[in-house]
Amino acid sequence: MYRGDRLRQTLDQIGRSIPHPNTQFHFASVTNGNIALLQIVQQAGWGLHANTPGDVFLGLKAGFSPPHIVYSGSNLNRADMKQLLDWQIDRFNFDSLSQLQDFCDCAANRSIRPALGLRLNNPELIGDSRIGIRAEEFMDAVTIAHQHNFTITGLHFYRGTGTNATSAFTDAIDRVISIAQRLPDWRSIDFGGGFGYPYRGGAAFDWPEFGEAIAQKLKTLSRPIELLVEPGRSAIAECGILLAKVVSIKWQDDQQIVGVDTTVANLSVPAVHGGYRSIATWKTGTLHQTDVCGNTTYSRDYLGRNCWLPRLEIGDAIAILDSGAYGYAMSSHFLHRPRPAEVLLEGSQHRLIRQREDYSILLNGQIF
Numbered sequence: 001m002y003r004g005d006r007l008r009q010t011l012d013q014i015g016r017s018i019p020h021p022n023t024q025f026h027f028a029s030v031t032n033g034n035i036a037l038l039q040i041v042q043q044a045g046w047g048l049h050a051n052t053p054g055d056v057f058l059g060l061k062a063g064f065s066p067p068h069i070v071y072s073g074s075n076l077n078r079a080d081m082k083q084l085l086d087w088q089i090d091r092f093n094f095d096s097l098s099q100l101q102d103f104c105d106c107a108a109n110r111s112i113r114p115a116l117g118l119r120l121n122n123p124e125l126i127g128d129s130r131i132g133i134r135a136e137e138f139m140d141a142v143t144i145a146h147q148h149n150f151t152i153t154g155l156h157f158y159r160g161t162g163t164n165a166t167s168a169f170t171d172a173i174d175r176v177i178s179i180a181q182r183l184p185d186w187r188s189i190d191f192g193g194g195f196g197y198p199y200r201g202g203a204a205f206d207w208p209e210f211g212e213a214i215a216q217k218l219k220t221l222s223r224p225i226e227l228l229v230e231p232g233r234s235a236i237a238e239c240g241i242l243l244a245k246v247v248s249i250k251w252q253d254d255q256q257i258v259g260v261d262t263t264v265a266n267l268s269v270p271a272v273h274g275g276y277r278s279i280a281t282w283k284t285g286t287l288h289q290t291d292v293c294g295n296t297t298y299s300r301d302y303l304g305r306n307c308w309l310p311r312l313e314i315g316d317a318i319a320i321l322d323s324g325a326y327g328y329a330m331s332s333h334f335l336h337r338p339r340p341a342e343v344l345l346e347g348s349q350h351r352l353i354r355q356r357e358d359y360s361i362l363l364n365g366q367i368f
């Protein structure tokens, strides 16, 4: 279930946090590709950040126009590149010279001349990462682009997902901008996503602090620079809640073992990726150490471990909070359970925005 008003509030808060006059927000739909939610984002005046051609496909269906979509993917084949050009996407960030070369070849005879940027790989700033191009290769990239009548105008910096410390971004600003200045036709900087969300409570990423710091820096430059940011989880995590019902209760010594009617395949982050999501109930009373387990015998089918919850009963509802990002988007048919419905709550009204699957989905595409 998603709270539409909460999503709008978050978009608004983030959107007002950067005083730089030429700033564009692009929602990273890798986190959530539900069309009804993308429409809320689009209506809030945000663009879309696409990681894959599928992100673009969904974005176009939701009503984003191609000039409002930025593509910063990795390892595209030529069919992907042609498809993106057919969709008229006109802003790309590349993360290898060979991808840039291939793209320039694919785009050679097209009327569309997309804006091109490079994804920065800088171990001092982001540690070890497979993504991006080293600054030493920038002039080779510029040459490749020039040979095909393109210019490299953008630099894309991605700090790494779930970075809660604001300083991890603010401390990088000077360095990233000085690297960008090595590009002779530099006109835009994309500070990526990766902005954290406080799943465990505590200090949240400080958008106004980041916004002020980057705006101040850009003000000192001799040419006007366009700023792009592509928040993912920080924009959409909070509005999503995965609801489940208790179907089994047992106790192992003092530990409450609660079985629920959903599975880790619907929210793989806590058990498979080591993330944390708070779990709430409508019950009150003494808290007990509790494991919340999914409805399969997969050994990692835990939605929460060692949570503190009141004594629960069969039929009680639980709410797994902050599930809007990398929740449904990372769900799968692993364990062969059809996926749940998605519902959008707008004030006191609610509407279905994705149907609950039935068993026929498990046969999709199978030939037998």
Ligand SMILES: Cc1ncc(COP(=O)(O)O)c(C=O)c1O
Pocket (backbone or CB within 6 Å): 028, 030, 031, 049, 051, 072, 158, 160, 161, 162, 192, 193, 194, 195, 230, 231, 232, 233, 234, 325
């Ligand atoms: C280039 C880029 N931008 C933005 C995002 C969204 O990241 P986050 O959800 O951490 O903000 C991603 C995630 O993979 C990404 O690869």
